[in-house]
Structure formats: C-alpha cells, structure tokens
Amino acid sequence: MTEDAEEAQRELLHRIQTEGVRVAYETALAVCRDPKAPAPAKSTASATLFRVAGYFDRKDQSPHKEPHEMSPEELRSEIKRLSQLHKRRPPNIFE
Incomplete structure (x- = not known):
C-alpha cells in the first residue's frame, strides 16, 4: 500500500470513529x-444500543442480590471478596 x-x-478511519x-x-x-x-x-x-452500552457483555449475568437474599455460601463468598478488596485498597489517612 502506498x-x-x-x-x-x-483519515477515513478517523472519520468513521468520530462522525x-x-x-x-x-x-x-x-x-x-x-x-x-x-x-x-x-x-x-435497541439491541445495538444495548450492546454498545455493554449490557450484553457483562461477566456477571446474574442480578445483584441483597444479603438477605443470599445463601450461606453466597454470603461467605461475598464477605471474602469484600475483605480482599478492602485489603487491596490504598490506606486512608483518616482511618
């Protein structure tokens, strides 16, 4: 290609990605x-709009559950996930 x-x-690709x-x-x-x-x-x-917005590509297809809706195993798993998330966050100067 020259x-x-x-x-x-x-230039064409730029126009496609913008206009x-x-x-x-x-x-x-x-x-x-x-x-x-x-x-x-x-x-x-509408499906195109939802797809572009990322609604069809979610990794977790199940709806978010409130703690009172979770089984004991789901509660343990969520507590473990949140504990690990808490350990990885930067320290807060106000704590």
Whole structure:
C-alpha cells in the first residue's frame, strides 16, 4: 500500500470513529423513537444500543442480590471478596 493510500485509510478511519459513530448513534435513537418504524428495525436498533452500552457483555449475568437474599455460601463468598478488596485498597489517612 502506498503512503497516500495509507494516509487516506487513516483519515477515513478517523472519520468513521468520530462522525460515523455519532451518525450511527443518532440513527439508532431515531429508529427507536419513530412510532412508524417496523418492530424488527426497532428491535435491531435497541439491541445495538444495548450492546454498545455493554449490557450484553457483562461477566456477571446474574442480578445483584441483597444479603438477605443470599445463601450461606453466597454470603461467605461475598464477605471474602469484600475483605480482599478492602485489603487491596490504598490506606486512608483518616482511618
């Protein structure tokens, strides 16, 4: 690839990552808000927005449980996780 072609590709990629992303986002929102848009289009647009927002990529797919909803094993596990998290945090000058 020549230098001119590489430069053109870099410029195009920059425009896609800036202008293109904005247009795609606005278009997806417009489809979701359009009362006349067909259901499949709304479904695709909303799924795209959720995917980009990271809702489909969460590692923990289970909803957060309150302590009173946890089993004894889940409580032990959560206490252990929080204790380890507490040990790793920087010291607080007010403690």
